[in-house]
Amino acid sequence: MTISLQLPREMLLQRYPKFRRSEMFVLEPGDLGTILLRGALTNLAENTSRASLVQHSGIPHALIDLLGTCEIPLGATEWRLERALSYIARNFWRSGLSASDVARQQRLSRRSLDEMFVRALGRTVAAEILEQRMARASAYLMDVSNHRRQIRDVAASVGFEHPPHFTRAFRKRFSLTPSAFRKGRLSSQQTLDKQR
Numbered sequence: 001m002t003i004s005l006q007l008p009r010e011m012l013l014q015r016y017p018k019f020r021r022s023e024m025f026v027l028e029p030g031d032l033g034t035i036l037l038r039g040a041l042t043n044l045a046e047n048t049s050r051a052s053l054v055q056h057s058g059i060p061h062a063l064i065d066l067l068g069t070c071e072i073p074l075g076a077t078e079w080r081l082e083r084a085l086s087y088i089a090r091n092f093w094r095s096g097l098s099a100s101d102v103a104r105q106q107r108l109s110r111r112s113l114d115e116m117f118v119r120a121l122g123r124t125v126a127a128e129i130l131e132q133r134m135a136r137a138s139a140y141l142m143d144v145s146n147h148r149r150q151i152r153d154v155a156a157s158v159g160f161e162h163p164p165h166f167t168r169a170f171r172k173r174f175s176l177t178p179s180a181f182r183k184g185r186l187s188s189q190q191t192l193d194k195q196r
Contacts (some may be wrong), residue, residue: 005041007060013122015064015135033070040066054184065135080106081120084113085128092132095161099125133158134173137166141182151178 027034044059051059084106091097102125103110114124121128137158140146146154155166155178170178 005037005063007064011060012064012067015131016067016121027070031070033066033068036069037063037066065139080108081116084117084125088125088129088132092129092136093157093159095156095159097129097159099129102129129159130169130173133160134170137170137178138174138181141178142185144185147182151182154178 027037040063048056048059084102087102087105088097091101099114100110103113106113108116110125117123117125117128123131137154140149140154140157151167152163155163158166160166160169167177170176170181174181176184
């Protein structure tokens with residue numbers, strides 16, 4: 001079965017700037033990420049009529065996030081970039097993680113690594129660290145099982161020592177405070193539960 005998926009380009013590039021030069025890509029059918037994406041699309045097709053307006057607006061974001069689980073081939077020279085991204089993904093929660101730490105781990109100068117990131121992703125290493133922190137924070141806030149978790153605890157779990165700094169960064173990225181983001185998610189989940 002072949003599935004063709006069109007997503008808003010700007011939204012996709014905001015999350016995955018590495019696709020800037022791509023018009024389309026083919027996912028391997030047996031890849032775990034492809035299987036997860038296919039399952040989500042099938043489930044979405046079967047249940048889209050039950051989704052609230054808030055949920056409809058979140059669907060493209062969720063699908064774009066699922067693309068991160070897919071094995072998408074990069075150029076042969078991108079192995080160092082992949083290693084750096086993997087290091088960031090494993091360590092984003094450390095409050096002291098900096099672009100210099102990532103560069104040192106890669107045995108490159110920070111400037112060289114930043115140039116590589118900008119060329120491939122359209123953003124610096126520091127911006128990528130922030131992006132990964134924001135992605136994880138939004139996932140925590142959308143997870144209804146975390147609804148009692150304090151915002152300061154979410155901030156600390158994604159590497160922010162100071163909750164006000166986290167709130168400013170979150171608002172800049174999502175145009176909502178973490179509390180408002182969570183409240184919108186919880187109210188849409190409660191609406192869905194009532195419809196069932």
